[in-house]
């Protein structure tokens with residue numbers, strides 16, 4: 123048997139094991155693991171490299187409408203390109219249903235934006251903002267059967283927030299259909315109350331974004347989302363958890379046997395609300411929700427990873443250009459933090475940050491790194507074992523890492539559509555030096571060698587019913 127490619131001489135790491143072996147690849151799949159595999163068209167030398175499953179980022183936003191003339195900095199081409207530079211081989215962006223739109227209309231639009239524009243593989247989560255009888259009774263069940271097996275609901279944001287009744291109705295459909303439900307947990311009324319009060323006092327600079335969404339706002343909504351999901355008996359994923367109190371709500375739910383999962387993100391490990399407090403509008407670069415908190419909250423999020431309260435580590439990549447009237451410096455945003463577009467870029471920096479701050483600094487082990495960055499995403503969102511591991515029969519989605527390479531993060535390394543990275547100047551150890559999607563190298567030592575036609579859309583299975591949460 124001959125191979126299209128053999129990755130030779132590296133150390134293969136999965137969520138479970140670490141072992142020295144070669145990886146044989148044919149027709150985009152891993153077809154052999156072993157030594158002396160024989161001939162291949164291409165030999166990739168992996169001496170001194172780690173051979174990891176390509177990253178799966180299950181929380182990214184591309185080309186999402188943001189209102190008021192604001193334009194997201196990444197469409198599918200630049201977003202997936204940046205993902206590939208960061209060692210990712212699959213991303214799961216959101217398909218946002220706008221009010222009055224059907225889910226099918228929304229999906230048609232996102233597919234038209236994504237088709238032929240993706241450097242890595244892509245699947246869509248649905249965002250349900252208008253849970254009409256038609257949407258919940260007919261569209262959603264049919265779409266879950268068609269492979270759109272996860273959806274996100276919001277407890278905040280104008281035009282997106284669902285009432286408790288709507289949350290319950292949507293949760294019931296997730297339970298009946300077996301879809302995975304992601305929840306953005308912040309209390310909308312509390313945020314509006316605090317924002318109005320801050321504005322009346324003239325406190326409108328970006329740093330007041332953090333004061334408008336303090337920890338109790340997130341803790342209360344997390345508790346409420348868990349309670350509602352308990353009423354319906356449906357598994358949920360609380361996304362972008364930023365602090366100990368919200369994390370403890372999830373932990374308590376898990377201890378009570380509820381299937382409640384959690385996600386955290388690089389911004390909650392690396393940034394604090396002090397980053398929002400800068401001269402002029404610089405703080406706008408760090409406006410995201412929930413906001414970055416403090417050093418104790420960072421420590422809590424690390425504990426959430428170490429103690430496996432969190433199952434996944436995602437970027438929540440939601441990029442806006444900084445120096446741009448359609449981005450962070452939109453005229454309305456200068457009048458109040460309320461209007462600064464929410465979200466920061468991070469799809470390319472997610473994995474180097476977790477590797478360097480987590481593995482190299484001894485906070486998590488390499489197998490946990492793989493679980494948080496790829497395997498658990500695949501398991502929870504219905505892509506495993508095609509994606510998220512290195513095994514015979516899986517797609518040859520692989521990232522080669524140089525675990526010793528020291529890199530200073532600069533925006534020019536990111537290759538996205540934004541004009542900044544929140545992590546400019548951060549020194550990391552460990553870097554993805556080659557990214558392969560279904561057997562094809564797409565990024566090789568800092569050079570894009572793939573094309574935006576290579577990435578494919580992935581219909582997904584339902585998450586395994588009643589399975590133990592990874």
Ligand code: URP
Nearest residue numbers: 306410411438440464465
């Ligand atoms: O600020 C954020 N997180 N923007 C992205 C939208 C979301 O809530 O995930």
Ligand code: ZN
Nearest residue numbers: 306361362411
């Ligand atoms: Zn969110």
Ligand code: ZN
Nearest residue numbers: 181183438440
């Ligand atoms: Zn998000």
